[in-house]
Amino acid sequence: MDLMGGMQKAMRRMLVARGVVSETVNVGGQAVHHYALEGQGKGPPVVLVHGLGGSANGFGRTFFGLARRFSRVLAPDLPGHGFSGEYCGGPTCVQAQFDVLRAYFEHVVRTPALVVGNSLGGAMSVNLAAEHPSLVKALALVAPAGAALTPDALAALLGHFAVKSNADVRALTKRLFHRPPWAAMLLASELRKFYTTPTVQALAADALATQASIAPQAVRELKMPVLFLWGGSERLLPPEILTWYRQHLPAHAEVHVVEGFGHVPQMERPDAFVSHLVGFADRASL
Known part of the structure; x- marks a missing residue:
């Protein structure tokens, strides 16, 4: 029995029962699952982009709070994640994922x-904003990857996703949260499935092989409002990433280190996460 798969489907059923649309759309030649919720707010659409091994379900507890402030809430499953089919795109896996994300916006x-x-x-959202600014009214980065790291530091970071045992999964889970949920620790054998898919492994291998990082100039030249959130309990990404972004973000960017936030605050502290986004939207007059 696929316990985690069943739990993911149960969450989808719960969201659909509350009015969220769950559907598969064809973008960039790929079948991509996403959630869509019509909002009551006057703000622009908000699009939630998850990280490596994550899924749109990770944002599920934020949908209804965001819908009160924004006109629409959208959350795609990147190819090979969540309910989207496996897909990499060959040796340029990261670029292929980005191309699908861009097509989703278009x-x-x-x-x-x-x-x-x-x-x-977050890294892909920076690239989207830099290369296609007409698609991005404002940008909120939550513990984003993409900063230049030494080869050893990048290998150590991606090595956390090379889970080969339940102990490896528990160690990774501890890095993701301010306080790791006990259920996740108990279900380590099931969580391994999220990090051992062909797409996740291909993305990690491609990032390591290419030493890919965002050009500092691309970050410095962002013109739209920018919010940068970093958890006071961040344990997955090295602090050099926070330093790099502080050095290169434009002067108008808001940078906040939030106590009680880990790497995925949308899962652990969804109400506080929504509050930060709404406050940013208000200050930016979105």
Whole structure:
């Protein structure tokens, strides 16, 4: 029995029962699952982009709070994650994922949005804002990857995802949360499935092989409002990433180190996470 798969499907059923649309759309030649919720707010659409090994379900507890402030809430499963089919795109796996994400904005979102990117999703959101600024009304980065690291530091970071045992999964889980949920620790054997998929392993291998990072100039030249959130309990990403972004983000960017936040605050502290996004939207007059 696929216990975690069953739990993911149960969460999807719960979201659908509360009015969230769960559907598969064809973008960039790929079948991509996403959630869509019509909002009651006057703000732009908000698009939530998860990280490596994550899924749109990770943002599920934020949908309804965001819907009160924004006109629409969208959360795609990147290819090979969540309910989207396995996909990499060969040796340029990271670029292939980005191309699908860009196509999702062009063909599904279709209007400038507040883009919220976490971890790898944060790095891709920066690239989206830099290369296609017409798609991004404002940018919120939550513990984003993408900063230049030494080869050894990058290998150590990606090595956390090379889970070969339940102990490895428990160690990774401890790095993701301010206080790791006991259920996740008990279900380590099931959680291994999230990090051993062909797509996740291919993405990690591609990132390591190419030593990919965002060009500092791309970050410095961001013109839209930018929010940068870093957890006071961040244990997955090295502190050099926070330093790099502080050095290169434009002067108008808001940078906040939030106590009680780990790497995935949308899962652990969804109400506080929504509050930060809403406050940012208010200050930016979105």
